[in-house]
Amino acid sequence: MRRVVRRVRTVAMHDRTRKILGATVRHTAYVWGGAGVVTKRAWEGRTVAVHHRMRALSLATGDTVAAAEWQDKADSFRRERHQRRMDLIARTPQAVKSAAIGVAGVEGALLLLGACMAIHDHQLYDVVVPTRAAMDAIRAVCWFVGIAWGPTLALTLFAGLSHLWRAGQKHETAPAWARPASGTATDVPITPSIVVTALRDLGIAQLKNGIKEMADGAAGMLGPITLAGCGVEVDVTLPSGVSTEEVLNKRRKLAENMNRHEHELHMVIPPTPRTVRMWIADCGALDEPIGPSPLVLDADMTADYKSGRAPWGQDLRGETALISLFQRHMLVTGLSNQGKTASLRALALWLALDPRVKFRVADLKGVGDWGMFKGLAEVLIEGPTDEHVMEATHMVEEGVEEMQRRGELMRELSAKGWSQDRILADPRFAPLVLIVDEAQVAYGSGARETHVAESGAVKYGAPYGGQKQTSRYFQAIKKIHDQGRAVSVTTWEGTQDPTDQNLPARSRAGNHIRASLVVGTESQAKMALGDAPVDAGAAPHKLRQGLDKGTLVVAGDGIKLAPGQPSITVRTHFIDIDPAKEIAERAKARRAGVETRSPQEPEQEVDHLADVLTVLGEADRLRSPDMLHGLKNLNSVVYGEWTFEVLTQALKPLGAEPRKYNGNPSISRARVLAAIERRAEEAEEATEFDTE
Ligand SMILES: Nc1ncnc2c1ncn2[C@@H]1O[C@H](COP(=O)(O)OP(=O)(O)OP(=O)(O)O)[C@@H](O)[C@H]1O
Structure with missing residues (x-):
């Protein structure tokens, strides 16, 4: 029994079976669908259906003159x-009479x-x-x-x-699956009838019925189709009852009904009630690069x-x-390797x-993505460890202090009658942007301040990182979100996967500009952008990982949105490391040299003798320049x-400093x-001494 089932399954899954099935369905569907097309064509040829459709279309595009012409034609x-029907009715008895007269005449002539x-x-x-001969001729024709x-x-049927x-x-x-793969149905331009058909076949019964009931072929439910960039x-x-x-x-499904991929259809809800605004890309247009940045x-x-x-x-x-960055906190999120750093850095470079x-x-x-900011930024921290989080x-805490100083100064100057513009133009209020890229590392860090008392007891201070209220990093960011804007101290955070673990809700909500690259789920999209934009159609979770690198869905202010539009999709220009360095050099040339403070790298414990021996390898001695080269590597x-x-000073106390050999300083x-x-030996002696 199992063998029979297996064999049946093998036959059913076989390529040839599928091809035969596909061909059968395809040709049957062509004939069946063709009958529909021909019937519709015949029906439209005898009715005013086409006139009505064209009139509705003209009305939808606002062309009332053409609409009136189509009405006249109808x-x-x-x-x-x-008139034709009346003529036919009037002519039928006449035709019968004429036929009778004709037959009588022919018969008369034969007689x-x-x-x-x-x-x-x-x-x-x-x-x-003659009459019989005529009858024989008719009989011969009938026989034939x-x-x-x-x-x-049979021929007629064929x-x-x-x-x-x-x-x-x-x-x-x-159906698409049964059509040959070479079919290029995807190149279909978007017309009102395609949109209406796509909506009708969406599988929403009320929408389908609503469309059927519309006398104008449902063209009235569409606004004008306008060209918009690389799409329309x-x-x-929507008809009443459809949300x-x-x-x-x-x-x-809607995208596929219009022969588009899902990412080629963007939908948002404009302020007009019961309306969906659709942007439909030209086929494949979104895969074309957008060209280099004006920067x-x-x-x-400038x-x-x-x-x-x-x-x-x-x-x-x-x-x-x-995008305007004036006094705006910003958050850029997205999955790893999708262009978070690049998009944030492009703004910073500008x-x-x-x-x-x-x-x-x-x-x-800390792999050098922000290296070009050395000489531009006052502080540049690069690395993923707890020390870097600290x-x-x-x-950021220094940013808070700066913000508080500015706050006090602003109150003083305002009391003296300075205008807001004059205060902000003062050098003491020069805009300060604190950028934390890969901020999830800070929110996820368990680093704590550690105090060792004289008694040897270890005490822990507040955690540096983490998402709890006690987290110093989180608190500092929160304070700047609350009060930094007015004194031009702002934060820009870039983070991966905006989950509660990676990014506390309070920290997400404090940003004026929220931008998201592709994220994994709708709930992550909501965390990245907020509930409202996603409910109104913003869909970073529908972007394609890997293919839509650098494409951001942006919500919030700072970027021009049509009235009521909750978000905008931006395909950012990619500025690679080398051009980024060039732009940074231009920026450095415009400002007085900035000394970048890079907090001390933690001292590494190294054994110079062991390292020198490693570089020596099997050799008896090595010239000093070769030794230095080997140590650097x-x-x-x-x-x-x-x-x-430095080499000599480091090795001299140990008795291994370079000495001349054949005229060259060398290490033996x-x-x-x-x-x-x-x-x-010394270490051993010291241990023995300690033990005694
Ligand atoms: N606007 C863009 N257009 C096209 N490709 C881009 C764009 N931005 C980034 N990329 C590509 O994506 C790669 C990763 O970019 P980036 O380092 O900014 O990602 P990321 O999200 O910060 O990654 P990670 O989270 O791992 O740090 C780049 O090397 C580049 O090839």
């Missing part, structure tokens, strides 16, 4: 049709011919000979028709079916913190997406062109800056081994 079509023949041959029978009927019927098949194939009436935009007013949410939830192209570009707007990228309409703006940067990944916390952090003097393996042995 009226005259109806009049002419009525007359027969009479002539009878007179000539003196044979009375000849009177009916009787024989030819079968093949003629011609009819092939006509239907051709009509069906032309209109792609077979249209507002759809916008139902349509938003069927995004993939890269224009070497003379920036203005207060009144300028950073050229971040393009929105879906193809318009430049400009802002760096305004020499007034000060930066303090903590890059808690430094980042200190950096071994540990660039410790030996990167070493010179001959024998002396290094002796030094190591001596050190071990």
